[in-house]
Amino acid sequence: MKNVEEIKTKSNGLVWFTKNLRVQDNTLLKEALNKHQKVFACYFLDPRHFQEDRFGFKKTGPFRTKFLLESLRNLSCNLAAIGIELQIFQEYPEKKIPLLVDNLSIQDIYLQKEWTSEEMNVANAVKKACHNHLNWTEAYDQFLLHPEDLPLSIPEIPKVFTAFRKNVEKTQIRKCKTLPVPKENALKNDQTSLPFVKELGHKEFKWDHRTAFPFEGGESNALKRLNEYFWETENLSSYKKTRNGLLGKEYSSKLSAWLALGCISARTIYHEVKKYEKEVVKNDSTYWLIFELLWRDFFKYISLKHGDAIFQLGGILQKEYTWTTEACLMERWIHGTTQEAFVNANMLELKHTGWMSNRGRQNVASYLAKTLQVDWRMGAAYFESQLIDYDVHSNYGNWMYVAGVGNDPRNRAFNVSLQAERYDPEQKFQERWLS
Secondary structure, X not given: OOOHHHHHOOOEEEEEEOOOOOOOOOHHHHHHHXXXXXXXXXXXXXXXXXXXXXXXXXOOOHHHHHHHHHHHHHHHHHHHOOOOOEEEEOOOHHHHHHHHHHHOOEEEEEEEOOOOHHHHHHHXXXXXXXXXOOEEEEEOOOOOOOHHHOOOOHHHOOOOXXXXXXXXXXXXXXXXXXXXXXXXXXXXXXXXXXXXXXXXXXXXXXXXXXXXXXXXXXXXXXXXXXXXXXXXOOHHHHHHHHOOOOOOOOOOOOOHHHHHHOOOOHHHXXXXXXXXXXXXXXXXXXXXXHHHHHHHHHHHHHHHHHHHHHHOOOHHHOOOOOOEOOHHHHHHHHHOXXXXXXXXXXXXXXXXXXXXXXXXXXXXXXXXXXXXXXXXHHHHHHHHHHOOOOOHHHHHHHHHHHHOOOOOOOOOOOOHHHHHHHHOOOOHHHHHHHO
């Protein structure tokens, strides 16, 4: 009987990175390294991601682009350390991957499984362009709770988060994947060539000193932030009390941007919280961070259940409202010239930094959809372009929720003035952005 090493030498694997830009706790990377003696890796700066959408916004704006390029640089270095070169292409995957398959003698491709239409269309186009003898391994590696472990089927996912949480919060979380010891030496030089922001259609820029998100992309920085927020400062202990803050980098974990690109896994964060609870303290704040990870999963499962309905005007409820697409209203909202100072301050923060607090997002979204009655999808598209931590499921899930076409059973509207009095009583946040 042939041993494992002999089997490994006969096939090459290709890990196609998408929104899983990490080495640690990467299910597909581990499977590829377990099976193949030679593993290749690729990432595509797909031109479609940098084009204008139907509302005239660049799908991936400058802040997201910069964070992505930083994350790719770091991924390249971390892969090089285990003997894998990351090849990055500014091309359509369906045109390039068949060539890679032939040139590198690839038998297996490893890809994170997605279900939203744009991602599925690209994956299907690649599969159609490749020969039939190629083996595809796809995995849901972006969840905290793996779909196979849920006590519910996807059609049974509740409409309301509280019901979802009560059904799933006792589900055991899978352990993080550990990488096998690499058989090949680390690459001496990282040969990866990355474009500049301007080559992807944006002007070069410097970070605004007022930003509440002064971080760079990449797995190493995600783990550094995790260590800083949990162990160096123990800010996790007061997370629930500070999470609605507006100023500074410490009012929340800020892990969402790295989660969005898969620079860190939800499982890694979860198990670090559990370790923190054993070694430091277990309280409402430690629970609340896990609570927020469950919200993130909830919107992914809503998307998985309802498909493209999350992008439709009537949302998953198919409710009919009277919406406007008046350009001047949208422009005032984007540039912070509305009648509400709190909305304006938050929108200017987003415009200049690519970041906005959770409290700010709820208020500006409610103002656009409920007060101005602008087509909520225009707001969602602008967030997609601007937000460093854009995640398709959370973004559209939250916008549907606020617009009254999603998962809010009470269909609330925010009183922006009262919110400003409560969360910015001394107007320090407003002064920072409006002065």
